[in-house]
Amino acid sequence: MKFKRLTLLAGHYGSGKTNIAVNLAFELKKQADRVAIGDLDIVNPYFRTKDSAQGLAEAGVSLICSPYANTNVDIPALPQEMYALTDDQTLHAIVDIGGDDRGALALGRYAPAILEENNYDMWLVVNRYRPLTSNVADTLEVMNEILVASKIPFTGIVNNSNLGADTTEETILSSVAYGQAVAEASGLPLIMTTVQQKFFESLKNKIPDLFPLGLQSRVFDKQ
Amino acid sequence: MADKVLMKGNEAIAEAAIMAGCRHYFGYPITPQTEIAAYMAKRMPKIGGVFLQAESEVAAINMVYGVSSTGKRVMTSSSSPGISLKSEGISYMAGADLPALIVNVQRGGPGLGGIQPSQSDYFQATRGSGHGDYHLIVLAPSSVQEMADLTIKGFDLGDKYRMPVMLLADGTMGQMMEPVSFDNVETKEYDKSWAVTGTKCERKHNIINSLYLKPEELEKENFARFERYKEIEANEAMYQEYKMDDAEICVVAFGIAARVAQNAIDAAREEGIKVGMIRPITLWPFPKAPMLAATDKVHTFISVEMSMGQMIEDIKLATECRRPVELCNRVGGMIPTPDEVLDSIRAAAQKGGNK
Secondary structure (H helix, E strand, C coil): CCCCCEEEEEECCCCCHHHHHHHHHHHHHCCCCCEEEEECCCCCCCCCHHHHHHHHHHHCCEEECCCCCCCCCCCCCCCHHHHHHHHCCCCEEEEECCCHHHHHHHHHHHHHHHHHHCCEEEEEEECCCCHHHCCHHHHHHHHHHHHHHHCCCCCEEEECCCCHHHCCHHHHHCCHHHHHHHHHHHCCCEEEEEEEHHHHHHHCCCCCCEEEECCCCCCCCCC | CCCEEEEEHHHHHHHHHHHCCCCEEEECCCCCCHHHHHHHHHHHHHHCCEEEECCCHHHHHHHHHHHHHCCCCEEEEECHHHHHHHHHHHHHHHHCCCCEEEEEEEECCCCCCCCCECCCCHHHHHCCCCCCCCCCEEECCCCHHHHHHHHHHHHHHHHHHCCEEEEEEEHHHHHCEEEEECCCCCCCCCCCCCCCCCCCCCCCCCCCCCCCCCHHHHHHHHHHHHHHHHHHHHHCCCEEEECCCCCCEEEECCHHHHHHHHHHHHHHHHCCCCEEEEEECEEECCCHHHHHHHCCCCCEEEEEECCCCCCHHHHHHHCCCCCCEEEEECCCCCCCCHHHHHHHHHHHHHHCCCC
16 A cells, blocks of 8 residues: 555544554554654544554554543643644654544644645545445535535545444445445545455455454453 | 444434434533434434524423423433433423433533543432432443434333433443444334313313422322332333353343443353343333342342442342342443453352352
8 A cells, every 4th residue: 555644534423534544554654664643533532543552652653642532631632743744744644533524623724734745645434334424425425524624635535334243244345336436426536445354355355455454342342 | 224324322312313203302512422412413404303402401401391391202412410400300301291311421420520431320310310209211221222222212111101211321332333223113102182282272271380389289299100100110120131040140230331241241151150140221110020039049249330339229129138239340431341340250259148
């Protein structure tokens, strides 16, 4: 996979941006020396990049996020270090943007510098099993709302269609046409289809540009 | 919609409410339940419903009172501190025999507390929350699917018994995502001839009110209400048993804590410890019968909860104090780990019910 200096992940909330961001950071670290995740999510109180802090630190990926992530401080604050994303052009980064247009608002303040440098990708993460993005028209509506809020044009689509623990090969296979249709309707390339690691071997010859994702196990998931 | 969809718990509540015929939602934002309001804001205008962000929780619950008076299905949602604010209105609704679904996606307390998950509003939910003699039916989902199913059930129960119903979840249940199906949605219609819908000069007017000028009348209303509560206690208690057939230790846990406990029980079983779980799905009425029955074979009960032992009182009452009830808990926004629960189970196995 080829990365621009900044890879921005936006989409409907709950579409899987954070988990993809963490996995892409590990991938990016294979190609670049100084790698960071910028957590621009000022909307979501739980299940954040901070949950992966240990794994990221071990991989040598720096995590730039609100100092209040995973605490009880419920304010939409971002640290000044976040400006490194645009000011330090020797840094490669994956940027995890909050869900929907409300979450993407925070990106707007960095947009002028990102657009001026023009060394970015902005990918829309989509999941057809999310009820408010279950068809092309609704997905494009969300995409346009994010565009207005973030002021940064998209450059590709990431199909992350899944049903959580109920995901089967068929779940993923039957979502490929949706991913392609979203790409076609938006005039953007379908960058990849993302799947849980366990589906990768059996599907890699059936779905183009397949990318395997590791998942964090949580205490309340069935073990 | 596809057969199954992937939803946050909060979204599942909102969509299920719509499917149950709720077209009126009044709320005020508070973490970690704001997705309910956000979902309603997006969906209600598209289906001819009303989403209204009130100026406060107090205003929202009184709007709920108003809409319920007209016989329409109506919902509000909040998180712990917001439910405290709504409690006066909830008491008024109980006093006026008005149904509504009130959702509490709990966070840590007391006071402003925090935004991380908790179950410490157990007393508040099961002992009424506001003033006066009354109960709420309290439903405690343990999966996103149950968030949807119990939302629909909650509207039915509220209409059936003419009383407010609380869906008691926690922040993790609200925020987590799981597959959910709405294929088997069945909802019932109940007689609402009591509603204030205009007499058209064809009948005597209905009155929705919780004020009684004569104490004899107020007493009569209270007695009548508690006759209904008896009926609910006899008919509506819901629970799920897990590996209880040969259990000598019984874990009691609901909601997110029950999921953690189930992982611990599986691990303990691998060590040869005979442990099972009774998971209350209704917290009021509390499922007393299966717990009392379990005292014949169980030597110890363990209450696994994200509060300071609040559920222990109900377990002791249900089991008539025949067996010791131990506590395994985390509070303040912390979730117990399966290892912590496993340690409690091991300790109970070692003691074997000896104090």
